[in-house]
Amino acid sequence: MMRLTMILLGVDFLRSHWRGLRRFGWITLIAGIVIFIDALDGSLFFPIEPFACLLLFEGAATLMVAHSGMGGQRILRYVKGSVFSAAALLILAGQHDGDFVLAMIFGMLFLFDGALQIASAVVVRYRRWRPALWGGIIEIALAIFFFQPWPSHYSGTVPYCLGLGLAFAGWNMFILANRVKRAAANPGLKGAVYMEEADVPDVVEWDGPPADDEKALTVHVWTPAGSAPSETIPRPVISRYIAAVDRNGVISTGHAALESPGGIYISLYPAELIDQSPDEFARLLRATPENNVPGRFQPDYATESAKWCPSTRKVRIRNYSEERLKAFWESYRQNESYNLTYRNCSSSVARALEAALEGSVGRLWHKRGFWMAMGKLMSTPELWVALQIRKRAQTMAWTPGLVLDYARALSMLADPRPTGWFNTTSRALKKMLQRRVAWEKGKSGEETAED
Template structure:
């Protein structure tokens, strides 16, 4: 909804709703079909398609840039391993898949329940019950009833299709009557028709330093700590880093645009981040709100502290939507460590600036082409998971950094299809061969 935009989706809400119904019914039928252990759904052809996609992705993964390369390897490896386990068949392959899926559901559900009880964000009760459902699904995968693990793959496929169809149906109903994007908070947006479409739909890499682009600045917890930190890779990246003196550093995030918008929220007075007080401050409740202070610009902030340790730059954004959001958001200067902090401010501003960015790129090629391009890009799934985790826990500089990187590859798309990549590789080989032949001809003329 954020990336395609409400105006782009509203004109196709009927098609979205039909597609949602078809997907939902297909998911329910596939799930019920697997309950008796006698499968009518063609698992082997599905696994072969999965294997082809995984191998093709691995073949061209090296052509990605930065995080895109890693994500391609992860996607290709996961598809290939899952396909091989499905094709292995019988008890062993299905049992291993059931244990993997059960563990993932159990871990995600437990994490969601714990974060709901600790942070107490606005929708923590629905999230708590959602975690209960995930743990119930984990138990369902762990135990052999009713198909002795033979239905593991159809169960997952059916659940995935059913939930996707239901979400598509809800999306269609929301965009049917929405005046603005209900996924974004604190802003009123212009009509998308006022924004000229971009002529370029794909770029070879990130913006150059002299190119006009939106910039997300991130001071990582370890990089901004006052002294050497204790090595804790995942915790230090996504939550906080602790130095040798026991001081906690959470890092910082800010957003800067060429149009003069700079969003960087600090607490007006330093918050006590000792281990005893830190746990209490995790509650996203009104009693933890304190006075906040917006920094004037990046140059001033960097001079007072230090330059940002990471930057993510995005070409395809809307300056006017960002300014509209900023004018509304800056009216409230309160600060909350988990609910309204520097990172959540940047995440919401980034979403406001990118609202409709993908729809602007692909609207001339048709709605389903835009949907297909978006859904086939692995960074969409990554952005979704990061946003879900941040909304149910708290936005942190580490989450904002990875979220901005994923959104940058969606708003400024790079060529991702393996056929396109293979075609470019072949074209480059022919160009090199032609250049080599030309060089040999010139050398022959020189010798004569």
């Protein structure tokens, strides 16, 4: 979370508030430790019920607006809303069975995520795979802690989770404060150069995405199913995020590219077709230097789409920095190597997108104060979506499907709509009412026709 927060708010904006960040980090860390220790003896002083009510409200609000998301956004919203609501109801039930079920749920989540992280680290061997491996081991240890009844016989499950969450959040905020204190450039963006922004938007929210004739950064995505040469075999998750197979057995992995109004076009291909036979596939998954092959950058979208086909999805963002993107591109284009998992078309677009959006939220909200900007960022549902997508992509590999969902989430953060829970819920209810009115008109029209 801290890395993405650092990117969106910007180093310069955060640096002037590093003391407040560090103090808040210490408070959160100490509160998390106290809550965790309080739960060890099974006698709780922390009020769980008010927390459960907040959790239930958050889960219900997420479910109400989940349908407004697109693709993976919608799925993650439904998952988050369902988990939060179920957890809140089990807490409010106040029985041993509810505590036991919660312990098993949290244990399974930690076990699954830890096992997936360990497997990804061992197979892919990305740059920081060793810390990720230890992180996965710690998650499995936490899963075992939740599975066994000692020391509180499951009654401490919720405060354990809350305490751990607060402690980790506080520690990360403390690290963020120390980083921005001494950082001259954003360490989350290798190769990007920090510079002052001359153009600050006059508005902080927009009613919708940019119009077709409006100046905006464009992320082009050729989805695996949409770019396949013929009809594909239905495999929802695999076809969406990994690869699609058509009726003739032809595999399509899709593609991603980024285009700016300033003439920058980032689209990386391997210079020669990579052998993706089963015998070689496991070796190619490793993000190690021996798997680097020569690559080539496409000149522009018109040329690429003419040789292949138009992109099947587009995400457009108006609040970005052409200067930051140019600085990133000047550095990134010096290396034309291609790696199937570490440096492919999708990872190139993801890194370029983060470079272009560095400081975008800070530019919008700096006049209203630091904590207003932080609160707005943290309360936007798409931040949670973007965090989950980024974590999975960095521990495995960026794919066109993940880039599409990531760009959609970031577009809601950089070009914010009125997305507070109240406003989002109001828009959702308004949309439901419009559908109801349309349905009633259609029904009355059918009755008139029958008469």
